[in-house]
Amino acid sequence: MDYLYSPLGHKSIKPSAVNDLTAGFATGFRENTDINLGVGYVNDKTIPVEAIRKAYDYIMCHPQKYRNALNYGSAEGSPNLRQSVYNYYCSNKLGGLSEDDFRGRKIIIGANGATSLLDAFSDLIQPGIVVTSDPFYYIYTETLQNKGFTILPVEEDSQGIVPEKIAEALANIDISNLSFFYIVTVNNPSTILLSNSRRAEIIEIAARLSTKAGRKIPIIFDKAYEDIIHNTGLEKPVSGLKYDTEGIAFEIGTLSKIIAPALRIGYMICPDNQMAKLLVQRTSDIGFSAPLINQEIASWLIDNFLQQQRDIVNAGYQKKATFIKNLINGHLKPYIERYSGGDAAFYFYLTLKNIPVGPGSKFFKFLSRTTGNAEIDGLPEKKPRLVYIPGTICSKGPNAGCQLRLSYGFEEEAVFRKVFSLLAEACKYALE
Ligand SMILES: Cc1ncc(COP(=O)(O)O)c(C=O)c1O
The missing domain is CATH 3.40.640.10 (Type I PLP-dependent aspartate aminotransferase-like (Major domain))
Structure with a gap:
């Protein structure tokens, strides 16, 4: 027996694409091991x-x-x-x-x-x-x-x-x-x-x-x-x-x-x-x-306080964006076609060169540690996992399958060194 749902109720039964995607990561997400660059959280330090x-x-x-x-x-x-x-x-x-x-x-x-x-x-x-x-x-x-x-x-x-x-x-x-x-x-x-x-x-x-x-x-x-x-x-x-x-x-x-x-x-x-x-x-x-x-x-x-707050917050994000641009250039150059970001807000939107990143792709499996290969996934303890937003969720364009959004709001700079090593490894694995 079920309820008599409204049309909106019916539509809402299906979890949103992002909830669906991150459900696998959410179970057993490990603080200080797994990295979530999918969420749009601001940096805690910017909160006055x-x-x-x-x-x-x-x-x-x-x-x-x-x-x-x-x-x-x-x-x-x-x-x-x-x-x-x-x-x-x-x-x-x-x-x-x-x-x-x-x-x-x-x-x-x-x-x-x-x-x-x-x-x-x-x-x-x-x-x-x-x-x-x-x-x-x-x-x-x-x-x-x-x-x-x-x-x-x-x-x-x-x-x-x-x-x-x-x-x-x-x-x-x-x-x-x-x-x-x-x-x-x-x-x-x-x-x-x-x-x-x-x-x-x-x-x-x-x-x-x-x-x-x-x-x-x-x-x-x-x-x-x-x-x-x-x-x-x-x-x-x-x-x-x-x-x-x-x-x-x-x-x-x-x-x-x-x-x-x-x-x-x-x-x-x-x-x-x-x-x-x-x-x-x-x-x-x-x-x-x-x-x-x-x-x-x-x-x-x-x-x-807002004027002062704006200056502090924007100086912080600009510094972080510059740091990450250097990491993109240092680690992903061979794999990347183009990217936008680093001037406003706290996202980078990357287009990889013919490397699909959507659910089911080799890239995705590598970063969610679901390749089935114990050496890559880690056994019994999974190696660090990385969550991002695949382009297929936010674009109908011809390159959507090879695009991803990374959020740099929440995580600290030190984490991004690890992030870009992981991304480069995932690209390498996807091309093998
Ligand atoms: C484009 C856009 N509009 C609105 C919001 C939500 O704003 P609020 O927190 O005020 O509901 C977000 C949050 O990420 C956003 O990205």
Whole structure:
């Protein structure tokens, strides 16, 4: 006897591709032996523990400003936090935004990070086609698919998603089926920064299609990693909102990468319209608000500490990225066709030369110690295992089978020496 599941329930029965893939590693994962470069964890050392403690103390001592901080909050988000986000954007001209750009727009706080705002959006738009770049953020695309959306991944180059390829991909599609555009501005997994001219072009495409369809076709700019662009030589990103005159652009940010994922603070800057009201309603429906104390802590941190925090975090990631680039060049040169990464966020996305890396491949078996050869796998104690995200999970492109994402957020530099020796050994084994 089973339950009568909803369509989403039915779809969710199948474990996500990543859960499926890592299940084998998760059982018996050995701290300090096995290495997990599959997860998107930030580096623990970047989390400002002392500042968070100070923020908490300050909030408890100033109940006039931080009212009822341990009680329920309002679904739009804490007025303090929304004001702090506004001040931070305007005083730093973040994304080129100023007071004028916030007129007719709203800042709302998600129930549980950027993820909950993305999820809310997908509850409110009629399922159809979602245009995104290839490679794509597999966690959200999988959610969308479970909710009945169809993903249309469009090739990216060194400037992000390619507008001409969007036109090609949409040429044979009935636009009445087009739901929205989902664009990650520092793409996960490739970490390619969407150029400003591309932002303008994509908005123009969505605006043109909206006119043709006779309804608004929204575009979400997910800027989860824009706070951690650590190569200072890159073009300063201009917010997609700057180019939007039609009320179709929604920008989503998060404090997860720059402060702490556990705060679960994500926000959206969007047109102050019916859609904003519905998004707030979804927050109310699923949890009333993000925990108010976390919102107040976030507000205090933005007001008092964020600038300093950004500098420390970005210097740390840039140093680590340079260190890893040297390891890539030192260990993988003969096996690698190209890679992206090292300028922003904390991923490298590698394309190997004709070496498949997906589940079932020799490369994968070597690193999961499932070759069946005791000398390679280790007996009885397995040799160190390495988890990564294979390209087949986040791309439909022709090279997906030979691509992989490595996360360098969490693990320390010393671990990466071991990582690249293992990767080189796995390549050698795959070619034998
Ligand atoms: C592109 C992208 N968007 C959103 C998120 C999730 O953000 P949050 O922690 O605020 O839910 C992530 C996390 O890895 C991400 O990579």
